[in-house]
Amino acid sequence: MSTPSDALSDDLLRAAFSSAPEASDGPDDATTNAIWRAVRGECTAEELGALLRRVREEPELAETWRMAQAIHAEVVAPEEQAAEQAPPPPQGKVLQGPASWWRQPKVLGIGAVVAMAAAALLFVTPGPDPGGGPMRAETVELANLLGDAELARDNAVLRWTPAEQGTVYSITVTTDYLASVARVGGIHEAEWQIPAESLKSVPAGTQLLWSVHATLPDGTKHRSGTFVTVLR
């Protein structure tokens, strides 16, 4: 968007805008994480606006953003662009459910972040398979009973709404960086405590992503959304 003879070239403007002072420590982990999400289009408009405001005020954030953008463009985007350009599968074979709606972060905003995390969690770290049977997501609600409460490290009990008696649950827990924290199957209660050992290397303040798979006595399976709970 600039001409070669233009002294205020795009490159110069970009370099000036995103050069951090050499002495700066850079943003904290939460901000670094937020920038990555923003670059990936996983923020709400409000979050994006707030981050951009901070970027204008704090040069070290601009530098981190530039890094995130560059790595996303070089490493991640080629795969996503290939997916976008792929011909859609035949209409009659589209499976409705989480796999179709998590792809629309622009519409869903913050919900999309959790939904995309859910998709990632399901794709990257599948939990133990308690048995065969069709997956049903529409009739049993597996809700997070923790609300906004933070998890104590020595008593990290996850709770969800129980399905009918005899249901067997499996649980998958990861960090928000999708590093596996714990997986377990064969749980008969609608709660499970993450072993303290599994949390040893997880820093305080980490957002834990967790989901529940339920197998009813008749063999049908249900899965929850992905819940986000902060580890204290």
Next chain:
Amino acid sequence: MTARSREVPLSAPARGIAPLPRVLDELRPPLLAAVRRAAPGWLQGEVDDLTQVAMLRLNRALEKDPERELTRAYLGRIAYTTVIDEIRRRRKEREHAAPDAEPEREATCAPDPERLAGSAGLRTDINACLGRAQQRVRDALTLYLLGHSVPEIAALLKHTRKTAENIVYRGLGALRTCLKAKGHTP
């Protein structure tokens, strides 16, 4: 096993998605390009080392969880955080270095203080000029100055590509006019 030789378990790619490299080392060229493009000027001489550190840490993360199915998004995120951490670490090292230690790169590519001062002043003036723009122009230009392309800006700000192009093109024109008025002339 080193980062150069590690075999990455390959999950069945979805329709149309390029399969992930079988060897982790194949991620090195795009990562190196990304680091080269984004590393701060004072680290430009060390992008090879930075990339190698990121590759090693990526390899370590994969060894911790060898059953993990991989996506480029996951690898990209790990690479991003490791490079950021490495930059932080090197900044701290430089801060704590002996004051009389001669920086290795100083003779060849140390930043010119006048140019640095000019950049800092230019950034201040860019911000002042952006402050006068409408919100949507301000946000679009901020993204552009952060290195995003027009299609990326359109996607992030939920504009059509044409609208984003108009906003950025006109916005840059106004920004240059504003900067020239502040003394940033050829």
